[in-house]
Amino acid sequence: MDRRTLLLLSLTCAVGVGNVYFPQAIGPLVAAGLGASPESAATIVTATQIGYTVGIFLLVPLGDRIPYRPLLVTLFGLTGAGLLAAGCAPALPPLIAASALIGVTTVAAQLIAPLAAGLVGEERRGAVLGTLLSGSLAGMLLARTFGGTLGERLGWRAPYLVAAAVVLLLAVVLARTLPATTPPARRPYRTLLAEPLRLLRAEPELRRSCLYQATVFAGFSAVWTCVALLLTGPAHGLDVRAVGLLALVNAVTVLCTPYAGRQVDRRGADAVNLVCLLAVLGSAALLAAGSGGGAASLTALVAGTLLLDVAMQSGMIANQARVFALRPDARARLNTAYMTCAYLGGSAGSWLGVRAYGPAGWGGVCALVAALAGIALARHLVAIRHRKAPPAAPATSDGRPARAPVGPAAAGPVAARSGTPPRRKG
Template sequence: MPVIFLLALTCGVAVGNVYFPQAVVPSLASGLDVTAQAAAQVVTATQAGYAAGIFLLVPLGDRLPHRRLIVTLLVLTGAGLLAAGTAPTLGVLLAVSVAVGLTTVVAPIIGPMAAGLVDADRRGMVTGTLLSGSIGGMLLSRALGGVLGEWLGWRAPYLVSAGLVLGMAFLLARVLPETVPPSAQRYPALVAESLRLLRAEPELRRSCLYQAAVFGAFSAVWTAVALLLSGPVYGLGASAAGALALVNAGTMLCTPFAGRQVDRRGPDAVNLVCLAGAVVSALVLAAGGLGGAAGLAGLVLGTLLLDVAMQSGMVANQVRVYGLRPEARSRLNTAYMTCAYAGGAAGSWLGAGAYGHAGWPGVCALAALFSGLALARHLGRTRSAPPSVPVA
């Protein structure tokens, strides 16, 4: 278990690099003298790079020793963050953000590795623990990024993150155990097999749809909420979005519980609750446009509900995916996470556009649409198929 907790910490450090730009958008816009909508493209660029990295690099988790692969990617990420923190223009920052997203993909490599270290009846609990680490990274990175961006400028979060990532690479190079890769396939075959598995496995496609939709809603909300809080309705600083993220720290406690429920009841039962919760969260979030104490309460409750729904649904979906073909978990996770982050990148882009054209109500409507489509698909499936059973 100490190894699992260390891996959870690594997930948090790596995943934080994808999310702290959401809280830095207002500071970045001011620092580079660009519009907020233009600055929000950094979020989209990072998530698009992350989706590409999952597709191109995560399959290597089935081919290369995990310690060597994880440490190398962390070092490359640290170098990219240093370059981002010194970028002279938005164009350069966008290009480097794609590179950072591309290499900071150790969490989806760690997940399949950890799943292979434990028995099947503990897989939900371990997945939930790793996701708690990732959630901690998401929350703390947004909180710290917002505060650093407001006090020291937008470059500070990138430089601090670079130091954390390089420090973690040094630690893991010393303590991470060696593992034996399960596949000897050549790289082109590994990448191609992720696409083949997506075509061949209906349950993989279903999990991909659920997570892409809900993560799209999540990304749309968190990309736009910094603009809402720093805009005329609230007039708060960039640190407000980070503080809002920190309020949602309770999400870290929910994913291990969700993992235990998946182990007991199966993924479908947990998915139903999570998808319904995501739809309800969009309605609660709409109150955020009112401003004042009532609006802040709506934002706190709505983002908390959406975070819990997205992360708990991730546990259910990943447990379903990991149970399909144990010998190809990294390739299965490649297809799953690529779809999830493609949905997230689309949500960030559409969320920024919705906010620019229709304000906060447009963002909430977009989140409701994404989540509602996934819920409708799930309800249609459960009416026509027997319920899933706990993973054995």
């Protein structure tokens, strides 16, 4: 993989992921433009993420059966059509339906990760995944800035229409420049759909990685779904451009993910996961200090979202490196299982975040983030403890632990045979 190809794949990740996240910044504008409540308008975020989860489950396994170039070009064409439909939606229900379609088809980043993992050696996999994740993260953060700024100036429809033009242009570029690949599997589509569930049952390390990402991403989604409500509410009294500026400040996370990838290559995924889960707990405390007004509160909000973004993205690199090492012949299906669980967690987090914000305010959202991170951290500590524990001694036929051998037998059969025989009397 040369740098030009890696840059193109990173840009594709950025555009694909950005379509999921720019609606988070324009929820209040949608509510005002369509005469809906802010809570109802936030449903477009949940619908997009649910659609994204469905798209991962239904479409990403095709990466093991269909060459990546025609698959990606087709999906980007459908995404462009969905964005055009959303930008022209006359009411909230059609917008929600179009948002679900956008989510289903804009799964490019989840196809590119297994594609790239197969184009590089294991010794570079963490670094390449970190670079691709930097692209995804740039799309995630800059999309909120793009959506908030453009929506504030031109209305909530403008981000959808501009995104549609960008997606369709990128589809043309991919059709001309993406390298040709040979799919590793020729199994029927029905078998490919069932394979992620079978892999979840068969691979404990996959289940563990899925739990980590689902819980952390749920907290992440809860924060970014509700932060627009916080900033535009009475405590801060800002407009939706503040959400975009907050995301722009957090773009420094893009510089951290390649470093996290190198640390995964050097120290292992478990060490990076531990640091990331502790960082999520710390971010919950910082975010809780951002509920009031004033400069100090905004500073805490910036620091908390920055720490949360770095921790979530770095943990994703560690999890994917662990997952892709399990079965080289089934990376798309492994990624399907992993990302389906992650975005189920993200969809649940968006829904739970809005429900927590209603009765408990921003403090309820921060408590939700801490609780979810605590679940993942507890599971991780159990895994580390089991890995460090010595193997259990074999049991005898009556169930009691076997006693360690003594004498020459303790040194092994060779030493026992070569030991000095006992002296005879006389």
